[in-house]
Amino acid sequence: NAGVTQTPKFQVLKTGQSMTLQCAQDMNHEYMSWYRQDPGMGLRLIHYSVGAGITDQGEVPNGYNVSRSTTEDFPLRLLSAAPSQTSVYFCASSYSLGEPEQYFGPGTRLTVT
Amino acid sequence: AQSVTQLGSHVSVSEGALVLLRCNYSSSVPPYLFWYVQYPNQGLQLLLKYTSAATLVKGINGFEAEFKKSETSFHLTKPSAHMSDAAEYFCAVRTGYALNFGKGTSLLVTP
Numbered sequence: 001n002a003g004v005t006q007t008p009k010f011q012v013l014k015t016g017q018s019m020t021l022q023c024a025q026d027m028n029h030e031y032m033s034w035y036r037q038d039p040g041m042g043l044r045l046i047h048y049s050v051g052a053g054i055t056d057q058g059e060v061p062n063g064y065n066v067s068r069s070t071t072e073d074f075p076l077r078l079l080s081a082a083p084s085q086t087s088v089y090f091c092a093s094s095y096s097l098g099e100p101e102q103y104f105g106p107g108t109r110l111t112v113t
Numbered sequence: 114a115q116s117v118t119q120l121g122s123h124v125s126v127s128e129g130a131l132v133l134l135r136c137n138y139s140s141s142v143p144p145y146l147f148w149y150v151q152y153p154n155q156g157l158q159l160l161l162k163y164t165s166a167a168t169l170v171k172g173i174n175g176f177e178a179e180f181k182k183s184e185t186s187f188h189l190t191k192p193s194a195h196m197s198d199a200a201e202y203f204c205a206v207r208t209g210y211a212l213n214f215g216k217g218t219s220l221l222v223t224p
Contacts, residue, residue, distance in 0.1 A: 019217075033210070033211055034212075040122065041216060042214035042216045042217050043212070043214040045211045045212075048210050048211055050210060056210075058211060090156060092212075099164060100145040100207050101147070101159060101162055102212060104149075104153065104156050107155075107156050
């Protein structure tokens with residue numbers, strides 16, 4: 001198993017550009033989520049999905065869009081990038097709500113200039 | 114909402130000394146609690162987890178944590194620090210479908 005994979009590892013965007021951060025897992029996990037990590041803030045939940053076709057907002061959803069068309073993939077879209085979205089983004093997954101542990105991807109470091 | 118507070122954003126210890134990283138939780142129900150470690154420029158790795166079984170939880174790399182309900186604490190300890198323990202440590206509590214993370218504690222190990 002590759003676990004949770006994320007692409008790209010690094011990305012630089014200009015303000016106003018759009019892009020999609022990719023996340024995939026091969027563990028047949030129902031639950032997937034996106035976090036952003038900022039210095040001194042810990043990790044904060046952006047969006048999550050409890051299964052294909054079902055998504056919901058987390059703590060900091062503004063400026064981001066998600067969809068879940070398959071169990072394996074959970075892409076995060078930045079519609080119009082802003083400097084405030086400069087961050088490290090982590091995708092995570094778990095088998096179900098009853099399974100407490102989440103498995104994290106390696107992260108995507110995004111810089112918006 | 115369930116939350117955690119990590120006391121001390123930076124902790125410095127000498128190699129071979131005791132490591133103690135503090136985490137207090139706020140929860141109205143028995144929580145699931147976690148400690149994660151993040152090495153520079155890497156993702157998060159699970160150190161250990163508490164899921165209401167044993168109150169003393171042993172993790173990887175010689176770390177352990179004790180769940181104390183009376184103190185609402187879940188402090189992380191290691192008897193003897195190693196240089197390779199230098200990293201950022203995050204305490205987290207499961208709340209609904211997600212994890213609520215503390216702000217992190219950066220551990221510095223000096224020779």
